[in-house]
Amino acid sequence: MSSFIGVIAVAVCVACWELPGLIKRKRRKEIFLFIALLLIGTGLYGALTLHAKIPNPFLLIKAVFDPIMS
Amino acid sequence: MSKSISKDNGKISARQFMILIILCTIGDSILILPTIIAAASKQDAWITMLISMAMGIGVGALYGWLAMRMQGTNLIAFVQQSLGNAVGSLVSIVFIVYFVYLHITLTSEMSQFMTTQLMPETPNNAIFILFISVVIIAYRLGVEAFARMGELLFPFFMLLFIFMVVLLIPQVEVDKLQPIMANGMLPIIKGVPTAFAIPFTELIVILMLVPHLSGEKKPLKPFLIGTSIGGLFLFITVLICLLVLGANLMETKYYPTFILAQKITVGNFLERMEAILTFMWIITVYFKTLLIFFALTKSLEQLFRLKESKMLTVPLAMILLVGSVVSTPNIVIYNEMIKHYWSMFDLTV
Numbered sequence: 001m002s003s004f005i006g007v008i009a010v011a012v013c014v015a016c017w018e019l020p021g022l023i024k025r026k027r028r029k030e031i032f033l034f035i036a037l038l039l040i041g042t043g044l045y046g047a048l049t050l051h052a053k054i055p056n057p058f059l060l061i062k063a064v065f066d067p068i069m070s
Numbered sequence: 071m072s073k074s075i076s077k078d079n080g081k082i083s084a085r086q087f088m089i090l091i092i093l094c095t096i097g098d099s100i101l102i103l104p105t106i107i108a109a110a111s112k113q114d115a116w117i118t119m120l121i122s123m124a125m126g127i128g129v130g131a132l133y134g135w136l137a138m139r140m141q142g143t144n145l146i147a148f149v150q151q152s153l154g155n156a157v158g159s160l161v162s163i164v165f166i167v168y169f170v171y172l173h174i175t176l177t178s179e180m181s182q183f184m185t186t187q188l189m190p191e192t193p194n195n196a197i198f199i200l201f202i203s204v205v206i207i208a209y210r211l212g213v214e215a216f217a218r219m220g221e222l223l224f225p226f227f228m229l230l231f232i233f234m235v236v237l238l239i240p241q242v243e244v245d246k247l248q249p250i251m252a253n254g255m256l257p258i259i260k261g262v263p264t265a266f267a268i269p270f271t272e273l274i275v276i277l278m279l280v281p282h283l284s285g286e287k288k289p290l291k292p293f294l295i296g297t298s299i300g301g302l303f304l305f306i307t308v309l310i311c312l313l314v315l316g317a318n319l320m321e322t323k324y325y326p327t328f329i330l331a332q333k334i335t336v337g338n339f340l341e342r343m344e345a346i347l348t349f350m351w352i353i354t355v356y357f358k359t360l361l362i363f364f365a366l367t368k369s370l371e372q373l374f375r376l377k378e379s380k381m382l383t384v385p386l387a388m389i390l391l392v393g394s395v396v397s398t399p400n401i402v403i404y405n406e407m408i409k410h411y412w413s414m415f416d417l418t419v
Contacts, residue, residue, distance in 0.1 A: 011388075014384045027376075027377060027378065029375070029376055030377065030378060030381060033370070033374055033376065034381045034385065037382060037385035037389065038384075038385040038388075040385070040389055041385040041387075041388030041389045041392070042388065044388065044389060044392040045388050045391065045392050048392050048395060048396070054392065054396045056397050056399075057170075057171065057174060057393050057396065057397050058398075058407050061407075061411050061415050062407070062411060065411050065414050068414065069410065069411070
Protein backbone atom coordinates (compact mmCIF):
# COMPACT_ATOMS: atom_id res chain seq x y z
CA MET A 1 0.00 0.00 0.00
CA SER A 2 2.88 2.39 0.78
CA SER A 3 4.22 1.87 -2.78
CA PHE A 4 0.81 2.77 -4.17
CA ILE A 5 0.72 5.98 -2.13
CA GLY A 6 4.28 6.66 -3.33
CA VAL A 7 3.18 6.36 -6.96
CA ILE A 8 0.26 8.74 -6.37
CA ALA A 9 2.60 11.18 -4.61
CA VAL A 10 5.04 11.07 -7.55
CA ALA A 11 2.19 11.69 -10.01
CA VAL A 12 0.95 14.67 -7.98
CA CYS A 13 4.49 16.11 -7.78
CA VAL A 14 4.96 15.71 -11.55
CA ALA A 15 1.61 17.40 -12.20
CA CYS A 16 2.49 20.27 -9.84
CA TRP A 17 5.85 20.63 -11.59
CA GLU A 18 4.59 20.60 -15.17
CA LEU A 19 1.07 22.02 -15.14
CA PRO A 20 1.62 25.64 -13.98
CA GLY A 21 3.96 26.36 -16.90
CA LEU A 22 1.63 24.73 -19.41
CA ILE A 23 -1.38 26.64 -18.07
CA LYS A 24 0.58 29.89 -18.15
CA ARG A 25 1.53 29.30 -21.80
CA LYS A 26 -2.06 28.24 -22.60
CA ARG A 27 -1.08 24.90 -24.09
CA ARG A 28 -4.47 23.18 -24.10
CA LYS A 29 -3.63 20.14 -26.21
CA GLU A 30 -0.42 19.60 -24.27
CA ILE A 31 -2.26 19.76 -20.94
CA PHE A 32 -4.87 17.28 -22.16
CA LEU A 33 -2.32 14.75 -23.42
CA PHE A 34 -0.13 15.20 -20.35
CA ILE A 35 -3.04 14.51 -17.99
CA ALA A 36 -4.25 11.57 -20.07
CA LEU A 37 -0.81 9.92 -20.13
CA LEU A 38 -0.21 10.67 -16.46
CA LEU A 39 -3.52 9.07 -15.52
CA ILE A 40 -2.76 5.97 -17.61
CA GLY A 41 0.78 5.78 -16.22
CA THR A 42 -0.34 6.25 -12.62
CA GLY A 43 -3.19 3.76 -13.04
CA LEU A 44 -0.90 1.11 -14.52
CA TYR A 45 1.92 1.65 -12.06
CA GLY A 46 -0.55 1.76 -9.18
CA ALA A 47 -2.05 -1.52 -10.36
CA LEU A 48 1.44 -3.00 -10.55
CA THR A 49 2.23 -2.01 -6.97
CA LEU A 50 -1.06 -3.56 -5.85
CA HIS A 51 -0.07 -6.79 -7.67
CA ALA A 52 -3.03 -6.60 -10.02
CA LYS A 53 -2.92 -8.77 -13.14
CA ILE A 54 -1.79 -6.64 -16.10
CA PRO A 55 -1.72 -8.38 -19.49
CA ASN A 56 1.70 -8.95 -21.02
CA PRO A 57 2.06 -6.69 -24.12
CA PHE A 58 4.17 -9.34 -25.83
CA LEU A 59 1.16 -11.68 -25.89
CA LEU A 60 -0.24 -9.47 -28.62
CA ILE A 61 2.81 -10.06 -30.82
CA LYS A 62 2.59 -13.76 -30.03
CA ALA A 63 -1.09 -13.83 -30.96
CA VAL A 64 -0.42 -12.07 -34.27
CA PHE A 65 2.63 -14.06 -35.31
CA ASP A 66 1.78 -17.53 -33.97
CA PRO A 67 -0.50 -18.41 -36.91
CA ILE A 68 2.10 -17.15 -39.39
CA MET A 69 4.94 -19.05 -37.70
CA SER A 70 2.99 -22.29 -37.55
CA MET B 71 1.81 20.79 -44.35
CA SER B 72 3.13 18.60 -41.59
CA LYS B 73 6.44 20.26 -40.85
CA SER B 74 7.74 19.53 -37.36
CA ILE B 75 6.01 21.91 -34.99
CA SER B 76 8.38 21.70 -32.03
CA LYS B 77 10.61 24.61 -31.09
CA ASP B 78 13.44 22.25 -30.14
CA ASN B 79 15.83 23.37 -32.85
CA GLY B 80 18.99 21.72 -31.56
CA LYS B 81 21.38 20.91 -34.39
CA ILE B 82 23.84 18.06 -34.63
CA SER B 83 26.71 17.60 -37.03
CA ALA B 84 26.97 14.79 -39.59
CA ARG B 85 29.72 13.24 -37.45
CA GLN B 86 27.55 13.21 -34.34
CA PHE B 87 24.71 11.81 -36.41
CA MET B 88 26.96 9.02 -37.67
CA ILE B 89 28.15 8.19 -34.14
CA LEU B 90 24.54 7.93 -32.98
CA ILE B 91 23.86 5.56 -35.88
CA ILE B 92 26.85 3.39 -34.90
CA LEU B 93 25.83 3.29 -31.23
CA CYS B 94 22.25 2.51 -32.17
CA THR B 95 23.34 -0.27 -34.55
CA ILE B 96 25.47 -1.92 -31.88
CA GLY B 97 22.88 -1.26 -29.14
CA ASP B 98 21.79 -4.38 -27.35
CA SER B 99 22.99 -6.61 -30.21
CA ILE B 100 26.55 -6.81 -28.90
CA LEU B 101 25.25 -8.84 -25.97
CA ILE B 102 22.23 -10.77 -27.21
CA LEU B 103 22.92 -11.35 -30.90
CA PRO B 104 25.77 -13.95 -30.68
CA THR B 105 23.66 -16.48 -28.80
CA ILE B 106 20.65 -16.06 -31.11
CA ILE B 107 22.73 -16.41 -34.28
CA ALA B 108 24.69 -19.36 -32.90
CA ALA B 109 21.44 -21.15 -32.09
CA ALA B 110 20.46 -20.97 -35.76
CA SER B 111 23.76 -21.06 -37.63
CA LYS B 112 26.18 -22.80 -35.21
CA GLN B 113 29.83 -22.38 -36.27
CA ASP B 114 28.74 -20.54 -39.43
CA ALA B 115 27.33 -17.65 -37.38
CA TRP B 116 30.08 -15.39 -38.72
CA ILE B 117 28.87 -15.95 -42.30
CA THR B 118 25.33 -15.13 -41.16
CA MET B 119 26.59 -11.92 -39.60
CA LEU B 120 28.51 -11.06 -42.77
CA ILE B 121 25.39 -11.49 -44.92
CA SER B 122 23.32 -9.49 -42.41
CA MET B 123 25.93 -6.76 -42.41
CA ALA B 124 25.74 -6.46 -46.20
CA MET B 125 21.94 -6.32 -45.99
CA GLY B 126 22.23 -3.81 -43.14
CA ILE B 127 24.34 -1.49 -45.28
CA GLY B 128 21.60 -1.78 -47.90
CA VAL B 129 19.03 -0.74 -45.29
CA GLY B 130 21.35 2.09 -44.25
CA ALA B 131 21.37 3.27 -47.87
CA LEU B 132 17.57 3.02 -47.99
CA TYR B 133 17.18 5.04 -44.77
CA GLY B 134 19.74 7.56 -46.05
CA TRP B 135 17.81 7.95 -49.28
CA LEU B 136 14.57 8.33 -47.34
CA ALA B 137 16.20 10.90 -45.04
CA MET B 138 17.24 12.92 -48.11
CA ARG B 139 13.68 12.81 -49.47
CA MET B 140 12.30 13.92 -46.11
CA GLN B 141 13.79 17.39 -46.64
CA GLY B 142 14.24 18.32 -43.01
CA THR B 143 11.06 16.75 -41.62
CA ASN B 144 10.93 13.78 -39.29
CA LEU B 145 9.59 10.31 -40.10
CA ILE B 146 6.07 10.91 -38.79
CA ALA B 147 5.71 14.27 -40.57
CA PHE B 148 6.99 12.63 -43.77
CA VAL B 149 4.51 9.76 -43.46
CA GLN B 150 1.66 12.23 -42.93
CA GLN B 151 2.83 14.30 -45.88
CA SER B 152 3.15 11.31 -48.19
CA LEU B 153 0.03 9.34 -47.24
CA GLY B 154 -2.33 12.12 -46.28
CA ASN B 155 -3.59 13.01 -42.86
CA ALA B 156 -5.90 10.07 -42.15
CA VAL B 157 -3.79 7.17 -43.47
CA GLY B 158 -0.61 8.94 -42.38
CA SER B 159 -1.89 9.22 -38.83
CA LEU B 160 -2.83 5.54 -38.77
CA VAL B 161 0.64 4.56 -39.97
CA SER B 162 2.11 6.94 -37.38
CA ILE B 163 0.21 5.13 -34.64
CA VAL B 164 1.71 1.83 -35.86
CA PHE B 165 5.17 3.42 -35.58
CA ILE B 166 4.39 4.72 -32.09
CA VAL B 167 3.30 1.25 -30.95
CA TYR B 168 6.47 -0.17 -32.50
CA PHE B 169 8.62 2.37 -30.62
CA VAL B 170 6.84 1.45 -27.38
CA TYR B 171 7.63 -2.23 -27.95
CA LEU B 172 11.24 -1.45 -28.84
CA HIS B 173 11.64 0.57 -25.67
CA ILE B 174 10.04 -2.11 -23.50
CA THR B 175 12.37 -4.74 -24.99
CA LEU B 176 15.50 -2.72 -24.39
CA THR B 177 14.72 -1.80 -20.80
CA SER B 178 13.75 -5.41 -20.14
CA GLU B 179 17.07 -6.57 -21.55
CA MET B 180 18.89 -4.08 -19.36
CA SER B 181 17.15 -5.26 -16.21
CA GLN B 182 17.45 -8.96 -17.08
CA PHE B 183 21.16 -8.57 -17.64
CA MET B 184 21.68 -6.57 -14.46
CA THR B 185 19.66 -8.90 -12.26
CA THR B 186 21.07 -12.14 -13.65
CA GLN B 187 24.72 -11.18 -14.03
CA LEU B 188 25.61 -8.22 -11.87
CA MET B 189 23.11 -7.29 -9.17
CA PRO B 190 20.89 -10.30 -8.41
CA GLU B 191 19.50 -8.84 -5.19
CA THR B 192 18.39 -5.54 -6.75
CA PRO B 193 14.73 -5.33 -7.74
CA ASN B 194 13.93 -4.82 -11.41
CA ASN B 195 12.04 -1.62 -10.68
CA ALA B 196 15.08 0.06 -9.15
CA ILE B 197 17.15 -0.61 -12.28
CA PHE B 198 14.34 0.57 -14.55
CA ILE B 199 13.80 3.78 -12.62
CA LEU B 200 17.49 4.67 -12.54
CA PHE B 201 17.97 3.88 -16.20
CA ILE B 202 14.89 5.70 -17.45
CA SER B 203 15.68 8.72 -15.24
CA VAL B 204 18.97 9.20 -17.08
CA VAL B 205 17.15 8.81 -20.40
CA ILE B 206 14.61 11.47 -19.38
CA ILE B 207 17.34 13.87 -18.25
CA ALA B 208 19.17 13.46 -21.58
CA TYR B 209 15.94 13.98 -23.55
CA ARG B 210 15.07 17.11 -21.61
CA LEU B 211 18.56 18.53 -22.13
CA GLY B 212 18.01 18.30 -25.85
CA VAL B 213 19.40 16.61 -28.91
CA GLU B 214 22.61 18.66 -28.95
CA ALA B 215 23.51 17.57 -25.43
CA PHE B 216 23.07 13.85 -26.02
CA ALA B 217 24.74 13.96 -29.43
CA ARG B 218 27.78 15.57 -27.78
CA MET B 219 27.69 12.96 -25.07
CA GLY B 220 27.73 10.27 -27.77
CA GLU B 221 30.69 11.96 -29.42
CA LEU B 222 32.48 12.00 -26.08
CA LEU B 223 31.77 8.39 -25.14
CA PHE B 224 32.31 6.78 -28.53
CA PRO B 225 36.15 6.89 -28.42
CA PHE B 226 36.04 5.20 -24.99
CA PHE B 227 33.74 2.54 -26.39
CA MET B 228 36.08 1.97 -29.34
CA LEU B 229 39.20 1.80 -27.17
CA LEU B 230 37.60 -0.65 -24.75
CA PHE B 231 36.37 -2.80 -27.62
CA ILE B 232 39.83 -2.93 -29.21
CA PHE B 233 41.37 -3.60 -25.80
CA MET B 234 38.99 -6.51 -25.24
CA VAL B 235 39.57 -8.03 -28.69
CA VAL B 236 43.37 -7.72 -28.43
CA LEU B 237 43.40 -9.36 -25.00
CA LEU B 238 41.33 -12.25 -26.31
CA ILE B 239 43.60 -12.98 -29.27
CA PRO B 240 45.82 -15.45 -27.30
CA GLN B 241 42.73 -17.62 -26.68
CA VAL B 242 41.63 -17.78 -30.29
CA GLU B 243 41.29 -21.29 -31.78
CA VAL B 244 40.67 -21.18 -35.51
CA ASP B 245 39.52 -24.85 -35.47
CA LYS B 246 36.31 -23.73 -33.80
CA LEU B 247 35.11 -22.29 -37.11
CA GLN B 248 35.23 -25.70 -38.76
CA PRO B 249 33.53 -27.41 -40.49
CA ILE B 250 32.47 -24.46 -42.62
CA MET B 251 28.99 -24.83 -44.11
CA ALA B 252 28.77 -28.47 -43.00
CA ASN B 253 24.98 -28.41 -43.30
CA GLY B 254 24.80 -26.22 -46.39
CA MET B 255 23.34 -22.76 -46.62
CA LEU B 256 20.05 -23.38 -44.77
CA PRO B 257 21.29 -22.86 -41.16
CA ILE B 258 23.12 -19.73 -42.28
CA ILE B 259 20.00 -18.27 -43.90
CA LYS B 260 17.90 -19.24 -40.85
CA GLY B 261 19.97 -16.90 -38.69
CA VAL B 262 19.90 -13.95 -41.10
CA PRO B 263 16.46 -12.46 -40.24
CA THR B 264 17.36 -11.98 -36.56
CA ALA B 265 20.92 -10.86 -37.25
CA PHE B 266 19.59 -8.36 -39.76
CA ALA B 267 16.43 -7.19 -37.97
CA ILE B 268 17.67 -6.40 -34.47
CA PRO B 269 20.65 -4.16 -35.31
CA PHE B 270 19.66 -2.69 -38.65
CA THR B 271 15.91 -2.40 -39.19
CA GLU B 272 15.47 -0.84 -35.75
CA LEU B 273 17.60 2.05 -37.04
CA ILE B 274 14.37 3.57 -38.31
CA VAL B 275 14.22 5.53 -35.05
CA ILE B 276 17.16 7.58 -36.35
CA LEU B 277 14.86 9.04 -39.01
CA MET B 278 13.23 11.08 -36.23
CA LEU B 279 16.58 12.88 -35.82
CA VAL B 280 16.82 14.07 -39.42
CA PRO B 281 15.36 17.59 -38.80
CA HIS B 282 18.18 18.17 -36.32
CA LEU B 283 20.94 17.40 -38.81
CA SER B 284 22.86 20.56 -39.62
CA GLY B 285 24.97 21.56 -42.59
CA GLU B 286 24.32 20.51 -46.15
CA LYS B 287 21.78 17.89 -45.04
CA LYS B 288 23.20 14.88 -46.80
CA PRO B 289 22.35 12.04 -44.47
CA LEU B 290 23.21 9.22 -46.89
CA LYS B 291 26.92 9.20 -46.07
CA PRO B 292 26.50 9.06 -42.26
CA PHE B 293 23.96 6.26 -42.71
CA LEU B 294 26.27 4.23 -44.94
CA ILE B 295 29.37 4.73 -42.79
CA GLY B 296 27.41 4.30 -39.55
CA THR B 297 25.80 1.00 -40.53
CA SER B 298 29.10 -0.29 -41.95
CA ILE B 299 31.08 0.50 -38.78
CA GLY B 300 28.30 -0.71 -36.49
CA GLY B 301 27.99 -3.91 -38.53
CA LEU B 302 31.75 -4.40 -38.41
CA PHE B 303 31.75 -4.16 -34.61
CA LEU B 304 29.02 -6.80 -34.46
CA PHE B 305 30.80 -9.03 -36.98
CA ILE B 306 34.01 -8.88 -34.93
CA THR B 307 32.03 -9.65 -31.77
CA VAL B 308 30.37 -12.73 -33.31
CA LEU B 309 33.65 -13.91 -34.84
CA ILE B 310 35.64 -13.55 -31.62
CA CYS B 311 32.86 -15.31 -29.69
CA LEU B 312 33.08 -18.23 -32.11
CA LEU B 313 36.86 -18.32 -32.10
CA VAL B 314 37.18 -18.24 -28.31
CA LEU B 315 34.05 -19.96 -27.02
CA GLY B 316 32.97 -22.11 -29.96
CA ALA B 317 29.44 -22.52 -31.26
CA ASN B 318 28.19 -24.89 -28.51
CA LEU B 319 29.10 -22.66 -25.58
CA MET B 320 27.94 -19.60 -27.47
CA GLU B 321 24.55 -21.16 -28.08
CA THR B 322 23.92 -22.30 -24.52
CA LYS B 323 24.91 -19.14 -22.67
CA TYR B 324 22.51 -16.20 -22.47
CA TYR B 325 25.30 -13.63 -22.72
CA PRO B 326 28.31 -15.16 -24.52
CA THR B 327 30.07 -11.81 -24.85
CA PHE B 328 29.98 -11.46 -21.09
CA ILE B 329 31.52 -14.94 -20.69
CA LEU B 330 34.09 -13.88 -23.27
CA ALA B 331 35.13 -10.90 -21.16
CA GLN B 332 35.40 -13.15 -18.11
CA LYS B 333 37.86 -15.34 -20.01
CA ILE B 334 40.44 -12.59 -20.39
CA THR B 335 43.60 -13.40 -18.45
CA VAL B 336 46.91 -11.65 -18.90
CA GLY B 337 49.56 -13.18 -16.67
CA ASN B 338 48.00 -13.60 -13.26
CA PHE B 339 47.14 -10.02 -12.64
CA LEU B 340 44.71 -8.87 -15.37
CA GLU B 341 41.60 -11.02 -15.05
CA ARG B 342 37.80 -10.91 -15.12
CA MET B 343 37.41 -7.92 -17.39
CA GLU B 344 33.63 -8.20 -17.63
CA ALA B 345 33.36 -4.68 -16.22
CA ILE B 346 34.73 -3.47 -19.58
CA LEU B 347 32.00 -5.31 -21.46
CA THR B 348 29.34 -4.05 -19.06
CA PHE B 349 30.48 -0.47 -19.52
CA MET B 350 30.50 -0.81 -23.31
CA TRP B 351 27.09 -2.43 -23.33
CA ILE B 352 25.59 0.19 -21.04
CA ILE B 353 26.87 2.95 -23.37
CA THR B 354 25.36 1.40 -26.49
CA VAL B 355 22.09 0.23 -24.97
CA TYR B 356 21.66 3.59 -23.26
CA PHE B 357 21.98 5.46 -26.55
CA LYS B 358 19.65 3.09 -28.34
CA THR B 359 17.06 3.45 -25.57
CA LEU B 360 17.49 7.21 -25.59
CA LEU B 361 16.99 7.39 -29.35
CA ILE B 362 13.88 5.22 -29.14
CA PHE B 363 12.51 7.36 -26.32
CA PHE B 364 13.30 10.44 -28.40
CA ALA B 365 11.52 8.93 -31.41
CA LEU B 366 8.51 7.96 -29.31
CA THR B 367 8.09 11.37 -27.69
CA LYS B 368 8.68 13.28 -30.92
CA SER B 369 6.20 11.02 -32.72
CA LEU B 370 3.51 11.86 -30.18
CA GLU B 371 4.43 15.54 -30.50
CA GLN B 372 4.08 15.37 -34.27
CA LEU B 373 0.93 13.28 -34.27
CA PHE B 374 -0.93 15.58 -31.88
CA ARG B 375 0.67 18.73 -33.33
CA LEU B 376 2.07 19.75 -29.94
CA LYS B 377 4.27 22.80 -29.48
CA GLU B 378 6.38 21.08 -26.80
CA SER B 379 6.86 17.54 -25.53
CA LYS B 380 9.11 17.64 -22.47
CA MET B 381 6.13 17.30 -20.14
CA LEU B 382 5.30 13.90 -21.68
CA THR B 383 8.55 12.29 -20.52
CA VAL B 384 7.60 11.23 -16.97
CA PRO B 385 4.10 9.91 -17.78
CA LEU B 386 5.52 8.00 -20.76
CA ALA B 387 8.30 6.61 -18.60
CA MET B 388 5.73 5.32 -16.09
CA ILE B 389 3.82 3.50 -18.84
CA LEU B 390 7.02 2.06 -20.35
CA LEU B 391 8.21 0.95 -16.96
CA VAL B 392 5.04 -1.02 -16.32
CA GLY B 393 5.31 -2.52 -19.82
CA SER B 394 8.88 -3.64 -19.13
CA VAL B 395 8.05 -5.23 -15.77
CA VAL B 396 4.98 -7.02 -17.08
CA SER B 397 6.43 -8.19 -20.39
CA THR B 398 9.38 -10.10 -19.00
CA PRO B 399 8.56 -11.96 -15.81
CA ASN B 400 11.78 -13.97 -16.27
CA ILE B 401 14.70 -14.42 -18.66
CA VAL B 402 13.39 -17.71 -20.15
CA ILE B 403 10.14 -16.12 -21.35
CA TYR B 404 12.05 -13.12 -22.59
CA ASN B 405 14.54 -15.18 -24.61
CA GLU B 406 11.72 -17.27 -26.06
CA MET B 407 10.09 -14.07 -27.25
CA ILE B 408 13.25 -12.63 -28.77
CA LYS B 409 14.28 -15.84 -30.50
CA HIS B 410 10.94 -16.75 -32.03
CA TYR B 411 8.89 -13.63 -32.61
CA TRP B 412 10.97 -10.48 -32.39
CA SER B 413 12.71 -10.58 -35.78
CA MET B 414 9.37 -11.23 -37.52
CA PHE B 415 7.83 -8.31 -35.69
CA ASP B 416 10.78 -6.06 -36.52
CA LEU B 417 10.75 -6.99 -40.20
CA THR B 418 6.98 -6.60 -40.50
CA VAL B 419 6.95 -3.07 -39.11
